[in-house]
Amino acid sequence: MDTIWTGVVGLGFLLWWIASVINQYPLRWWEHVVRHDWLRLVPSWTFFAPRPGRRDDHLVFRDFEHGLAGCWHEVDVGEAWLPLRWLWNPYRFRQKALMDLVNGLLKTRRRYRERQLDQSVEQLSLPYFGLLAWVSSQPVATRPCLRQFAVVASMGHGLDRALRIIYVSHIHRVPDGDGGN
Amino acid sequence: MAMAAIDFVGALDATVRIAAVGVGLTGMELVADRRAFQPRGPFSVNVVASFHRGPAWLLVGPNTVVAVAFLQIAAAAVLVVLGPLYLIGQLALVAATITSMALRWRRGLGGDGAEQLTIIILVAATLAFVPKTSPGRAALAVAFVAAQSSLAYVTAGVAKLVSPVWRGGTALPAILATYGHGHAWAAGMLRAHPKVGTMLGWGVMLFEALFPFLLLGPYALALATAMVGVSFHLACAVLMGLNSFAWSFPATYVCLFAVRVYLLV
């Protein structure tokens, strides 16, 4: 019995590794298979390649009152203390979450363009939902609340860094009950 | 013969203990930034529910997340001190595996390759040690972890080698010129000395692509390669904030050396 189980485990490892190898290639047919990897056990190992990231993402939002746009506010993603960041970096999850959403949104935009969908349809994408939900949960000053978000990319350090707008959303109503203070 | 002489159980035990340090640190980081799971954070129920496919009742609130994170920390501490070989270690191994996967699932976002590799190590070790330690399954798990680690390095290296940005030497300065994964001083140095950036970039590419093959060379070369690997991950931790990688990837070196002994003896 133990031998059989060892054999099953060995076969499982082999199939897992083969799936891992295949997953390193951008194969459209494989996306239909790996979509069922609910436990997310099949890894992808192309770190910072082939296109390394060169920007920091910032999620900003503003509210409209009586048709007039208010000031932009940035959603806090924290910042690690540099001297200790090599050991202790608790905000990495937030920052990575933002990057996941932004890159998901931009990829969705590319896919929708390939399929010739109108830009407004991006509002129905999952990464858009995530970003909208995140900004909608930020404090609301006035009701009713009409809110818009944008994604800003910064390149470089310090006050001379360059900024670029990489996404501007539609305007959405934040229902009463959302947007805790 | 060679297999009987190689302590695969010991190798996997050591791998788990090293990886468990990263598991514990990750748990502590999640507790430290538990606000991220509260209503205004990216891992709040509202945000995750907006895109996450899965039963809504599994999207637990911040208090439950913190409790699970504390369980993860405790399990990691047991694994580091006692290892996964005895009953309490086996229970800790199962707990660490389940909590790591559960917290990753619950977050939905924000994972990275270090977390991915750590979970692979934990799952493989669980299959080897639970419900009882099996030398045969431990050998398979060691081989699997070594194979995954090798795949990771080679893929990372090759993906960089086919990139014109990396080959042109501008990748490292560009990455380091960010706040999230950069370092102002290092970015400034590479801007001032672009050839250094190019050399370092090529060094990273070739090191990653050749890493598992270098380990099959003479022992001195293999040892030097492993030391360079540890230094590389420490440098990534210092300069880029990739602290979790410094535990998960070096943890696999024990498995790689065990496989090396098996292949070369």
Add this chain to the structure above:
Amino acid sequence: MRYLPNGRSLMPKPKAGLRLSHAELAMLDALIVFAQEKGLVLDDDDDPPSGAAEVHNARNDGIFRLMDEYDRTVTKRIRELAPKLDDASTLRQLIDLRGQAVRGR
């Protein structure tokens, strides 16, 4: 501008960190208007994705590859439902509309 005897300014230096400064936030409107007036497409087509996302997944799919985000049938249905989008839709309305697209697959 007031100075200390040693020549240092009494004005606090703006802190340079990850967060956008007040000045940077204030210029966003101008950046957006400028880009739109010039007909620039706001996108990252000429800019690589963030490094950290690559750390997780080669093709920046992250968790979204596990869903029907890129499913052709779903996107086709989404296109059909797009005219139902209101001005100032709430998140709940958007989710419900997408739910119709997924269920209609």
